[in-house]
C-alpha cells in the first residue's frame with residue numbers, strides 16, 4: 001500500500017511541488033544524489049574510484065516533454081563524458097541513460113529521437129573509452145527500449161541493458177541477452193506494475209531474480225548483479241562459482257548512498273563493485289522510488305517533516 005502510494009506520488013506534479021519546496025528534503029536527497037552540478041558528480045565519482053569502486057553516472061531526468069529538452073540531456077551526457085575523459089576517470093566510470101529523458105515518450109517520432117540521442121551519447125562514450133547502460137523504466141517501455149538497444153548494439157556491442165526480475169517476461173529476455181559479450185544489469189524493478197505483467201510479493205520477486213540470475217550466470221554474457229539484498233548477493237557469488245566464472249566476468253552494482261560498507265567489502269574482496277551515481281536537478285522521481293523501497297528512509301523523512309512543523 002505504502003509503496004504503491006509513494007510510486008504514484010513519484011508521478012504527481014502536485015506532490016512534487018510540495019516535496020521539492022520542503023527544506024529538509026534536500027538534506028535527505030544528498031544521501032542518494034551526488035549534487036546538482038557536473039562538478040559535484042565528478043568529485044563524488046573521483047571519491048568512489050579512489051576507494052576501489054567503479055561507477056555508472058546518471059544525469060537525472062525522465063519523462064522529457066519536448067525535443068529540445070531531450071537534446072539538452074544528450075548534450076549534458078556529452079559534457080559529462082568529456083569530463084570523465086579529461087579527468088582520467090573514464091577507465092572506472094561509465095554512464096547510465098534513461099531513454100525517456102532523451103525523448104522516448106515524445107509523440108509521433110519519440111523512439112527515433114531517443115535512438116538518435118542515445119547514439120550521440122554512445123559515440124561520446126566510445127570517444128572517452130567507456131561504455132553506456134540503458135536503464136529500464138516501466139513495462140510499457142520494455143519492448144521499445146530493448147529494440148533500441150538491439151539497434152545500437154550493432155555499432156556499440158558493449159552497450160548494457162537492464163532487465164527487471166519482477167516482470168514475468170524477464171526469464172525469456174535473459175535467455176536472449178545472455179549471449180557472448182552482452183552486458184546485462186539484473187535488478188528487481190522499481191516501478192508500480194500490474195499483476196498481469198509483474199510478480200507482486202517480495203518472495204515471488206526474489207525467486208524470479210534467482211531464476212533470471214541462473215540464466216545469466218550460465219550464459220556467455222557479462223551479468224551485472226544490481227541488488228542490495230544480502231541473499232541475492234550471496235546467491236550471485238555461489239552461482240558464479242558453480243559456473244566457473246572468474247571475478248572479472250561479472251560485477252555487483254549498488255546505488256549511491258545505500259549499503260556503502262557492503263560496497264567496500266565486496267570491492268576489497270576482489271570483486272568488481274560498481275556504484276550507480278545520480279546527479280542533477282531532476283532528482284524528484286528517483287528520490288521517491290528510493291523512499292518507496294525502504295520504509296526506514298520514509299520514516300526518517302517524515303520525522304524531519306514533523307520536526308520542522
Ligand SMILES: Cc1cc2nc3c(=O)[nH]c(=O)nc-3n(C[C@H](O)[C@H](O)[C@H](O)COP(=O)(O)OP(=O)(O)OC[C@H]3O[C@@H](n4cnc5c(N)ncnc54)[C@H](O)[C@@H]3O)c2cc1C
Nearest residue numbers: 135136162187188189190226227228229253254255276294
Ligand atoms: C545499480 C542499480 C541500478 C538500477 N537500475 C534500475 C533500472 O534501470 N530500472 C529499475 O526499475 N530499477 C533499477 N534499480 C532499482 C531496483 O530495481 C530495486 O528497486 C532496488 O535495487 C531495490 O531492490 P533490492 O534488490 O536492493 O532489494 P530489496 O528487496 O528492495 O531490498 C533488500 C535489502 O537491501 C537494502 N535496501 C534496499 N533498498 C534500500 C534503500 N532504498 N535504502 C536502504 N537500504 C536499502 C535493505 O537492507 C533491504 O532489506 C537499480 C538498482 C541498482 C542497485
